[in-house]
Amino acid sequence: MTLDQLLVEAGEHLDDLIDARRASTDLAPVRHPRGPRIAVRFAAAAVALAGVVGLALVVGRHDATPSSPPESSAPTVVTPPHVGPVSVFDTGADLAIFIKPGAAQDQAFLIQEEAAHAVAAIGTLTKVEYLPTDSAMAEARRVNGAGAASSGVRPESTPTLLRISATLKAGATFADVQPVLLQLPNVLTVWTRATGAVGQYPLCCYQDGNAVPQTTLAPLATGPTDSTLPPPVSGANG
Amino acid sequence: MIADDLTEPRRAPKDFDAFVADGARRVRRALVAFYGLEIGGDAADEAIAVAWEKWAVVGLTDDPAAYVFRIGQSKARPHLRWRARRTLFSDTGAPSANVDVPAAVDLLRAIERLRPQQRTAVILVKSYGYSHREVAALLGVSESVVNNLVHRGVSTLRTLLEVRS
Numbered sequence: 120m121t122l123d124q125l126l127v128e129a130g131e132h133l134d135d136l137i138d139a140r141r142a143s144t145d146l147a148p149v150r151h152p153r154g155p156r157i158a159v160r161f162a163a164a165a166v167a168l169a170g171v172v173g174l175a176l177v178v179g180r181h182d183a184t185p186s187s188p189p190e191s192s193a194p195t196v197v198t199p200p201h202v203g204p205v206s207v208f209d210t211g212a213d214l215a216i217f218i219k220p221g222a223a224q225d226q227a228f229l230i231q232e233e234a235a236h237a238v239a240a241i242g243t244l245t246k247v248e249y250l251p252t253d254s255a256m257a258e259a260r261r262v263n264g265a266g267a268a269s270s271g272v273r274p275e276s277t278p279t280l281l282r283i284s285a286t287l288k289a290g291a292t293f294a295d296v297q298p299v300l301l302q303l304p305n306v307l308t309v310w311t312r313a314t315g316a317v318g319q320y321p322l323c324c325y326q327d328g329n330a331v332p333q334t335t336l337a338p339l340a341t342g343p344t345d346s347t348l349p350p351p352v353s354g355a356n357g
Numbered sequence: 358m359i360a361d362d363l364t365e366p367r368r369a370p371k372d373f374d375a376f377v378a379d380g381a382r383r384v385r386r387a388l389v390a391f392y393g394l395e396i397g398g399d400a401a402d403e404a405i406a407v408a409w410e411k412w413a414v415v416g417l418t419d420d421p422a423a424y425v426f427r428i429g430q431s432k433a434r435p436h437l438r439w440r441a442r443r444t445l446f447s448d449t450g451a452p453s454a455n456v457d458v459p460a461a462v463d464l465l466r467a468i469e470r471l472r473p474q475q476r477t478a479v480i481l482v483k484s485y486g487y488s489h490r491e492v493a494a495l496l497g498v499s500e501s502v503v504n505n506l507v508h509r510g511v512s513t514l515r516t517l518l519e520v521r522s
C-alpha cells in the first residue's frame with residue numbers, strides 16, 4: 120500500500136474518530152479545561168484590586184498628612200493668626216492714619232495726598248496703602264481678635280485706615296509728621312510704629328457716631344517694647 | 358464520504374445550513390488536524406456556535422469557512438496553554454470500517470510529529486482531497502506555500518515511516 124493510500128485511509132479513520140467523539144460529547148456537555156484560566160483571572164483581579172486599594176490608601180494618607188518642609192530649608196517661625204500680639208503695623212507699615220467713619224472718599228484721598236506730601240519731606244515713600252471700610256473692618260477684626268464682632272466692629276464705627284511705609288532720612292522720625300497729620304480734617308488718630316507698635320484698632324475712639332476720649336483706650340498686656348513711650352495722640356477733630 | 362467531498366463543486370453557502378453541510382465539516386477537519394481530536398473538536402464546536410450566533414456577519418464574508426477557522430484558532434489557543442501533553446489522534450484505536458486501523462494509527466502517530474501547518478496541509482490535501490486553493494484560503498497562505506507544506510510533509514512522513522519499519 121502506498122503512502123497516498125495510507126493517507127486516505129488515515130483520513131477515513133480520523134473522520135470515524137471525529138464522529139465517535141461528537142457522538143460521545145453529544146450525550147455529555149463538553150468540558151473545557153477552564154479551571155486554571157478562571158483561577159488565574161481571579162488571582163489577577165485580586166492583585167489588581169489590592170493594588171488599586173493600596174494606591175488609594177497611600178494617596179489618601181499623603182493628602183491627609185501635611186507635607187513637612189525640606190530639612191535643608193531654613194527654619195521659619197510661623198505665628199498662627201490671632202495668637203500673640205497683633206498690630207496694625209504687622210504688615211510692615213510705619214505710619215497708620217485712622218480716618219473718621221463716614222468720611223467721604225475724596226476726603227480720604229485728600230488725607231492720603233497730604234500724608235504722602237508730609238512724609239516725602241522727611242524721607243522716601245515706599246508704600247501707601249488705603250483700606251476702605253470693608254478691608255478696614257477685616258483689619259479691625261484681625262487686630263482686635265475674638266469678640267470684635269460684638270465690640271463695635273461695624274461699618275458706621277470702623278475708621279478707614281491709611282498705612283504708609285517710608286525710608287526716613289537720618290535723624291527724622293514719623294513723630295515729626297504726626298502733629299501735621301492730626302490737624303487734617305476727618306483724621307481720627309495717627310499712630311506710628313514707635314508709639315503704637317502693638318495696639319487695638321481704635322474703635323473706642325469713635326463709637327456709635329460719638330467721639331470717645333483717647334484715654335479710654337485699653338492698654339494691651341503685651342504693649343510696646345518701650346513702655347516709656349507716650350500713648351498715641353488723639354486727633355484734634357477726633 | 359470522501360468521494361462526495363472530492364467530486365462536489367464547493368460554493369459559498371447561501372445560508373447557515375448550507376455552511377454546516379459543507380464548510381463546517383472542512384473547518385472541523387482542519388481544526389482537528391491542526392490541534393488534535395480533543396482541542397480541535399472543542400474549538401470547532403465553539404467556532405460553529407459563534408458562527409451561528411453571528412451568521413449575519415459571518416455569512417457575508419468571502420469564505421465563511423476560513424473565517425470560522427480563525428475563530429476556532431482563537432478558541433483553541435487558550436486550551437493549549439494548560440495542556441502539558443497534547444494528545445492529537447494516536448490515543449484511540451477505535452474500529453473503523455474498511456480501514457486498516459493499525460496502519461492508520463501508525464501513520465497518524467507519524468503525522469503528529471509534523472508541524473501543525475504542515476500536518477494540516479497534508480491531511481486536508483492528501484487524506485481529504487481538498488484543493489490547494491481551498492487549503493490556502495483556510496490557512497491564510499498562498500497556494501505555493503501549501504504545495505511546499507504538503508511536499509515537505511509527505512517527505513518527512515516517508516522518512517519517519519521508513520525509519521520505523
